[in-house]
Amino acid sequence: MANNNTDQNKLTALDEQAVQYIAVGAAVLGTGGGGDPHIGKLMALEAIRKYGPVRLVRPEELEDDSLVVPLSMIGAPTVMNEKIPSIEQMTQPLDLIEKELGRKVSAVMPIEVGGGNSLVPVIAAAERGIPILDADAMGRAFPESQMVTFYLDGIDCSPITMADERGNGVLMHAIDGVWEERMARALTIQMGGSASICDYPVSGAQVKKSAVPHTLTLAYEIGKTLFESKEQKQNPIEALLKQLHGYALFNGKAVDIRRRTEGGFTRGEAVFEGTDAEKGRTMRLYFQNEFLLATEDGRSLAVTPDLISLLDQDTGMPITTENLKYGARVTAVGFPCDPRWRTPKGLETVGPKYFGYDIPYVPIEELAAGKGGNL
Amino acid sequence: MPWTMMNNEETYRIGIDVGGTNTDAALLDSKLDTIHTVKVHTTRDVNEGIVESIRRLLAESGVNPARVQYAMLGTTHCTNAIVERKHLGKVGLIRIGAPATTSVPPLADWDDTLKAAVGPHAYVARGGYEYDGRTIVELDEAEIKDYLARMKGEVEAVAVCGVFSPVNASQEKRVAELAKEILGEGMPVTLSHEIGSIGILERENASLLNGALLNVIAGVVRGFEQALQSFGIDAGVYICQNDGTLMRSEYALRYPILTIACGPTNSIRGAAHLSGLNNALVVDIGGTTTDIGVLAQGFPRQSSAAVEIGGVRTNFRMPDILSIGIGGGTIVRAGGAGETVTVGPDSVGYELLKRGRIFGGDTLTATDVAVKLGRYEWDGARTEGLDASVCRQADEIITRDIEDAIDRMKTSAEDVDVILVGGGSILVPDKLQGVARIVRPDHYDAANAIGAALGEVSGETERIYSLDEMTYEEAMADAKNHAVEQAVLAGADRATVQIVLSEDIPLAYMPGNALLVKVKAAGRL
Numbered sequence: 001m002a003n004n005n006t007d008q009n010k011l012t013a014l015d016e017q018a019v020q021y022i023a024v025g026a027a028v029l030g031t032g033g034g035g036d037p038h039i040g041k042l043m044a045l046e047a048i049r050k051y052g053p054v055r056l057v058r059p060e061e062l063e064d065d066s067l068v069v070p071l072s073m074i075g076a077p078t079v080m081n082e083k084i085p086s087i088e089q090m091t092q093p094l095d096l097i098e099k100e101l102g103r104k105v106s107a108v109m110p111i112e113v114g115g116g117n118s119l120v121p122v123i124a125a126a127e128r129g130i131p132i133l134d135a136d137a138m139g140r141a142f143p144e145s146q147m148v149t150f151y152l153d154g155i156d157c158s159p160i161t162m163a164d165e166r167g168n169g170v171l172m173h174a175i176d177g178v179w180e181e182r183m184a185r186a187l188t189i190q191m192g193g194s195a196s197i198c199d200y201p202v203s204g205a206q207v208k209k210s211a212v213p214h215t216l217t218l219a220y221e222i223g224k225t226l227f228e229s230k231e232q233k234q235n236p237i238e239a240l241l242k243q244l245h246g247y248a249l250f251n252g253k254a255v256d257i258r259r260r261t262e263g264g265f266t267r268g269e270a271v272f273e274g275t276d277a278e279k280g281r282t283m284r285l286y287f288q289n290e291f292l293l294a295t296e297d298g299r300s301l302a303v304t305p306d307l308i309s310l311l312d313q314d315t316g317m318p319i320t321t322e323n324l325k326y327g328a329r330v331t332a333v334g335f336p337c338d339p340r341w342r343t344p345k346g347l348e349t350v351g352p353k354y355f356g357y358d359i360p361y362v363p364i365e366e367l368a369a370g371k372g373g374n375l
Numbered sequence: 376m377p378w379t380m381m382n383n384e385e386t387y388r389i390g391i392d393v394g395g396t397n398t399d400a401a402l403l404d405s406k407l408d409t410i411h412t413v414k415v416h417t418t419r420d421v422n423e424g425i426v427e428s429i430r431r432l433l434a435e436s437g438v439n440p441a442r443v444q445y446a447m448l449g450t451t452h453c454t455n456a457i458v459e460r461k462h463l464g465k466v467g468l469i470r471i472g473a474p475a476t477t478s479v480p481p482l483a484d485w486d487d488t489l490k491a492a493v494g495p496h497a498y499v500a501r502g503g504y505e506y507d508g509r510t511i512v513e514l515d516e517a518e519i520k521d522y523l524a525r526m527k528g529e530v531e532a533v534a535v536c537g538v539f540s541p542v543n544a545s546q547e548k549r550v551a552e553l554a555k556e557i558l559g560e561g562m563p564v565t566l567s568h569e570i571g572s573i574g575i576l577e578r579e580n581a582s583l584l585n586g587a588l589l590n591v592i593a594g595v596v597r598g599f600e601q602a603l604q605s606f607g608i609d610a611g612v613y614i615c616q617n618d619g620t621l622m623r624s625e626y627a628l629r630y631p632i633l634t635i636a637c638g639p640t641n642s643i644r645g646a647a648h649l650s651g652l653n654n655a656l657v658v659d660i661g662g663t664t665t666d667i668g669v670l671a672q673g674f675p676r677q678s679s680a681a682v683e684i685g686g687v688r689t690n691f692r693m694p695d696i697l698s699i700g701i702g703g704g705t706i707v708r709a710g711g712a713g714e715t716v717t718v719g720p721d722s723v724g725y726e727l728l729k730r731g732r733i734f735g736g737d738t739l740t741a742t743d744v745a746v747k748l749g750r751y752e753w754d755g756a757r758t759e760g761l762d763a764s765v766c767r768q769a770d771e772i773i774t775r776d777i778e779d780a781i782d783r784m785k786t787s788a789e790d791v792d793v794i795l796v797g798g799g800s801i802l803v804p805d806k807l808q809g810v811a812r813i814v815r816p817d818h819y820d821a822a823n824a825i826g827a828a829l830g831e832v833s834g835e836t837e838r839i840y841s842l843d844e845m846t847y848e849e850a851m852a853d854a855k856n857h858a859v860e861q862a863v864l865a866g867a868d869r870a871t872v873q874i875v876l877s878e879d880i881p882l883a884y885m886p887g888n889a890l891l892v893k894v895k896a897a898g899r900l
Contacts, residue, residue, distance in 0.1 A: 039576075046479055076506075078506075082506070082574060083475045083575070085476075086475050087477045166511065192506065325786075327785055
């Protein structure tokens with residue numbers, strides 16, 4: 001296979017190899033949730049085999065008045081793994097947006113780079129012959145539609161379009177992201193538990209101001225590091241931390257895991273005991289689909305919206321909240337979120353209080369320097 | 376001898392486990408006590424090893440072949456066929472999925488050699504159901520007939536896989552009827568809802584592989600039956616599944632994929648039987664590796680992750696096994712001035728009796744260490760000249776690695792019971808960290824063959840129920856009934872069938888109180 005990414009090592013197109021890397025990187029950025037990128041990966045690989053590599057465009061390369069549309073899947077990952085989307089379903093929401101706005105889409109983008117939705121727009125880009133944008137609206141994974149940087153900047157989420165595999169298409173106008181979440185979720189149920197959706201159609205100018213830039217490249221780099229370390233039998237975690245400006249929070253093993261399903265989300269906590277040099281330490285990790293809070297001895301180690309990932313100590317491969325098992329040897333890593341999540345509105349939307357943890361948010365850089373974080 | 380006395384004579388069963396290196400065989404009586412075991416090398420023509428093991432079992436025990444009532448076989452034939460891409464049959468696939476599923480075609484993640492072995496006839500036809508059993512679109516029978524007609528003369532089996540068929544199997548069954556109509560009554564048809572659970576690509580892959588293995592399993596069953604007949608054994612023939620239960624040979628002829636990886640499972644079942652324990656970790660130490668599995672309610676704990684076979688992702692049940700590179704033949708090295716001792720991961724394997732130091736060979740192995748430390752007595756062992764300090768260091772590493780692996784497989788922090796089986800289990804000291812009790816049963820080195828001989832047969836079901844339409848109790852009762860019927864179909868005596876596993880999972884993001892229920896039932900022959 002020709003390498004389409006020789007241009008000064010800068011990722012300029014998504015080929016089969018890039019898709020393999022991004023799928024792993026997206027799982028790291030999924031911070032334990034976000035769904036398995038497996039089906040999205042297979043869809044993207046199939047489209048690339050058929051149409052060739054998909055061009056990657058950077059936010060700074062966009063015309064200010066160009067139209068960029070996020071495309072993702074909404075619903076239960078279990079359903080999507082059984083009722084895989086149709087090809088038409090992945091472009092129909094774009095058709096509906098174009099019809100409503102009376103103009104062509106210049107590029108598609110993932111709404112979230114963490115987990116399964118990272119590669120969903122690739123198939124539409126390949127079919128349409130348009131580029132995919134090297135950016136998303138989270139820089140990680142979150143569970144609800146309004147948890148996007150576009151929402152923080154007051155960008156209209158409408159028009160919103162959805163499609164199922166039968167050919168049903170929906171055009172919606174919602175007054176805000178919270179109402180979008182309610183209505184889209186109800187429609188998804190009628191559409192059989194899984195649907196494609198475009199929301200927050202944005203201009204090039206809005207992308208430059210409000211999107212989280214270069215996150216597909218970041219996912220690619222993470223995946224590349226993990227694959228190459230595996231081939232060279234090296235420990236990838238050091239390299240990964242450098243890439244992510246991250247911090248190793250804890251080395252240990254899972255000794256207790258409690259999960260429960262509440263309101264459609266997997267909530268719970270896991271306890272880890274330190275191993276080797278860290279014997280005697282105990283970390284608690286709280287999750288709701290994603291890992292949201294890590295604590296030790298009544299002190300925060302990392303707090304949402306900063307990212308917390310669990311990596312296999314040997315391979316560096318990410319571990320999800322669903323696959324975490326007693327005895328797993330892990331390194332917990334934390335890294336800073338996009339600065340927009342640290343604004344008052346950002347914290348109101350995705351901070352610890354929104355998820356029901358009554359603790360203050362302290363940036364991971366300060367926690368790592370030993371400042372604050374007492375609960 | 377009067378016939379009344381004949382009827383009071385003891386009856387027996389034979390269990391055989393064909394592994395990569397050894398073929399083990401065990402003879403059990405009607406109380407399931409072990410009478411005799413033998414171990415022979417697995418031959419290139421696997422059937423030769425099977426014949427030899429039966430011959431020795433009968434000759435050495437002196438049991439009358441006419442009194443052997445059941446014969447069970449666990450084998451790696453099917454795994455080998457997939458891994459080596461040999462003897463696989465051509466399969467025609469009909470996925471009932473369009474308009475859904477078209478973004479990922481069948482065989483998308485298969486490599487070219489396996490694709491070529493199974494053949495080019497894969498079609499996506501209109502049809503499929505929602506998670507609650509509602510029809511997405513009806514079958515287009517003309518379309519199905521067209522695809523089947525194209526397969527004529529070019530396939531040896533047909534596989535059918537429909538969207539949400541584990542919830543509603545009607546369309547798959549209709550396609551099976553059409554396949555028989557067009558390709559003949561004798562055409563074998565694999566329906567995916569009988570093979571795997573939710574997750575269409577994995578289930579489709581497993582169904583295709585099942586179809587491709589039909590010839591392989593037919594050869595295995597025929598060879599086994601002929602071998603038994605040649606010794607005058609007229610027994611019920613059963614084949615081992617990977618979940619630790621048996622299926623009748625007629626059933627195995629239809630579901631060969633269920634035999635994949637039955638070896639570790641047989642060891643776990645055998646260990647359970649020999650020790651009398653129902654909940655424990657089973658540590659099976661062979662010549663090259665240590666396999667650790669979890670015995671829960673008498674059955675192996677299943678793996679929750681997707682399982683790859685020959686590079687293909689499937690989702691049918693497999694035991695959750697952790698393997699580490701420590702066995703009786705594992706090579707121990709003491710390096711240079713620093714005296715650093717390393718253990719493995721390479722092994723002298725079956726050459727242990729030639730190359731091990733205590734046997735006069737030139738290679739220090741884990742077995743030499745165990746004998747030097749007095750853990751096991753071997754007549755004529757040459758322990759003089761073995762460096763005691765090196766042995767102690769090696770032993771520390773071996774013990775620590777095994778303790779670490781045991782800890783990884785535990786499900787809670789409490790100490791567990793450990794059952795030690797396999798020829799290499801002499802390596803392990805009598806105390807291990809995190810372990811409450813170490814049990815070393817009799818016949819520990821034939822636990823796999825004994826596991827094969829144990830006569831439980833099972834059936835299972837996995838369905839999604841909507842609790843808006845029925846109560847939780849009704850849903851569980853329906854699933855349990857279905858599992859019991861499956862067990863009876865597989866050969867279980869209805870009176871002995873019990874529910875051995877029952878779990879329900881509320882589905883995230885799903886409406887109408889959707890509940891995924893998995894139930895498994897098992898009973899005696």
